[in-house]
Amino acid sequence: MENRFLFKFHGAAKEVGRSCIEICATGPEGPARILLDAGLKITEDREFFDDYPTEIDRPDEIDAVFLSHAHLDHTGALPFLNHMGLECPILCNSLTKEVAKLLLMDSLKIELLEKHSSVYNKNNITRVMDLIRPISMYQKDHIKGIWYKFYDAGHIPGSTCIVLEINGKRILYTGDVNHIETNLLHGSNEKFNNIDIMICESTYGDREHPNRESEEKRFLDTIQRTIEDGGSVLVPAFAVGRAQEVLMMLSKRHFGVPIYLDGMAKKVTKLYMQNGASLKDASALEKAWSGAIPIGGWQDRKEVVKQQAIIVTTSGMMDGGPVIEYARHHYFETKNLIVLTGYQAEGCNGRMLLEEGTLKLNEDVVKVRCKVEKFDFSAHSGCAQLKTMIKNIKPKVLILQHGEEKSIKNLASWCDFSEVHTPDIDEEIEVIM
Numbered sequence: 001m002e003n004r005f006l007f008k009f010h011g012a013a014k015e016v017g018r019s020c021i022e023i024c025a026t027g028p029e030g031p032a033r034i035l036l037d038a039g040l041k042i043t044e045d046r047e048f049f050d051d052y053p054t055e056i057d058r059p060d061e062i063d064a065v066f067l068s069h070a071h072l073d074h075t076g077a078l079p080f081l082n083h084m085g086l087e088c089p090i091l092c093n094s095l096t097k098e099v100a101k102l103l104l105m106d107s108l109k110i111e112l113l114e115k116h117s118s119v120y121n122k123n124n125i126t127r128v129m130d131l132i133r134p135i136s137m138y139q140k141d142h143i144k145g146i147w148y149k150f151y152d153a154g155h156i157p158g159s160t161c162i163v164l165e166i167n168g169k170r171i172l173y174t175g176d177v178n179h180i181e182t183n184l185l186h187g188s189n190e191k192f193n194n195i196d197i198m199i200c201e202s203t204y205g206d207r208e209h210p211n212r213e214s215e216e217k218r219f220l221d222t223i224q225r226t227i228e229d230g231g232s233v234l235v236p237a238f239a240v241g242r243a244q245e246v247l248m249m250l251s252k253r254h255f256g257v258p259i260y261l262d263g264m265a266k267k268v269t270k271l272y273m274q275n276g277a278s279l280k281d282a283s284a285l286e287k288a289w290s291g292a293i294p295i296g297g298w299q300d301r302k303e304v305v306k307q308q309a310i311i312v313t314t315s316g317m318m319d320g321g322p323v324i325e326y327a328r329h330h331y332f333e334t335k336n337l338i339v340l341t342g343y344q345a346e347g348c349n350g351r352m353l354l355e356e357g358t359l360k361l362n363e364d365v366v367k368v369r370c371k372v373e374k375f376d377f378s379a380h381s382g383c384a385q386l387k388t389m390i391k392n393i394k395p396k397v398l399i400l401q402h403g404e405e406k407s408i409k410n411l412a413s414w415c416d417f418s419e420v421h422t423p424d425i426d427e428e429i430e431v432i433m
C-alpha cells in the first residue's frame with residue numbers, strides 16, 4: 001500500500017524557535033492530523049505574528065499533539081491554539097506537563113506586562129493542562145490509528161524523542177536531543193531501528209562544542225579569579241535545565257561567598273528534585289540546592305546587590321526577569337563578571353552584550369564595563385554527534401529543522417545516503433512511500 005505523508009513546518013524551519021510540525025496522513029482509522037510540538041518564538045519585540053504559528057488551518061480539527069519537552073519554543077503556542085479551537089488530547093510525560101505549566105503561566109505574565117494584552121488568558125492554560133494525557137517513557141500506545149512511543153532525548157529532564165508508526169511506516173522526531181553527559185543528565189543513548197522518516201534538530205549542525213570537562217574547569221576558574229579579586233559574579237541562566245546544571249557545577253568548589261538563586265529556576269529545581277528518577281544523580285542536585293540561597297523578591301534583591309556574591313538567575317538571554325535588576329547594579333564595576341552560559345539568539349540582549357558590549361536595561365542602553373565571558377554548556381548535541389546519530393539511523397528520508405540556515409545547509413550537504421529536505425516556514429513537504 002502506498003502511503004502519503006504531508007509535513008507542514010509552522011516554525012523552526014531554518015530557525016531556532018517556534019517548533020510546530022503538522023503531519024497529515026491516513027492511518028487504519030482514516031485521515032489524521034497531528035502536531036509535533038506547538039512552540040512560541042520569543043522575538044525581541046514579541047510582535048504577535050512573529051510569535052505564534054498562525055497558519056494552522058482549523059486547529060479544532062487537529063487529532064493529537066505530541067510534545068517532546070517543556071521548553072517554550074516547543075510548548076508556548078498551546079494556549080493560543082486552544083483559544084483558536086484546539087481541543088484534542090496532548091501527549092507528553094508528567095514532568096513535561098508540570099514544567100510547561102510554570103513556563104506557560106510565566107509567558108502569559110510577561111506578555112501582559114510587555115504588551116498589556118494577550119489573545120489568550122489563564123483559562124486557556126488551564127484547559128491545555130486538562131487536555132494533557134500523561135505518557136510514560138517507552139510506553140507504546142496508539143491514538144487515531146497512529147502508534148507512538150517516547151524515548152529519552154537527554155536534553156532536559158523529561159525531554160523525549162518520539163517515534164510514530166502509521167501503516168507500518170516509522171517516523172522519528174528527535175525533538176531537542178543531547179548525547180553528551182552533563183551533571184544533570186546522562187545524555188541520550190537510544191538506538192532507533194527501521195526509521196523511514198527522520199525529523200532531526202540541527203541547532204549545532206555546523207559546529208562542535210568544546211570539551212565539557214575543560215569548559216567546566218575554565219568556568220569555575222574564571223569565577224574563582226573574580227571572587228579573589230573582590231568582584232561579584234552574575235550568571236544569567238535558563239530556568240529549565242541550565243540553572244540546575246550551573247548550580248551543580250558551582251557546588252563542586254568552595255568560593256567563600258554566598259550563591260543566590262533567583263527567578264523561576266527555584267520552582268523548576270524543586271520539581272526536578274521531586275522527579276529524581278529523571279535525573280542522573282538526584283542527590284547531587286539536592287546538595288547543589290542546599291548550597292544556594294533562594295531569593296524571594298525585590299526586598300531580598302536590594303540586600304543581595306550590596307554583597308559580594310555569585311547570583312544565578314533568569315532569564316538566560318538577559319531579555320527580562322530578575323537578571324535585569326541585578327545587572328543594573330553590576331555592569332559598571334570593572335571587577336565584576338557576567339557569565340553567559342547558553343545559546344544567545346539573534347537580537348537578544350545577551351547577544352548584544354557579546355557583540356557590542358552593551359546591554360538594554362529597561363529603557364536605557366548602557367555600555368558595560370564589567371568583564372563578560374561566554375561558556376558553552378549546551379544541552380544540544382554537537383555536529384559530530386548529530387552526524388553519528390543520523391548515520392546510525394540511516395533514514396530513507398531526512399528532514400532537517402530547528403537550526404539556523406548555515407547549520408542546516410552543512411548537515412544537508414554532508415548527508416549523501418538519504419533523501420534530504422530543508423523546509424522553509426509554512427512549506428509543505430510530501431513524502432510518498
Ligand SMILES: [Zn+2]
Nearest residue numbers: 069071155176
Ligand atoms: Zn529545548
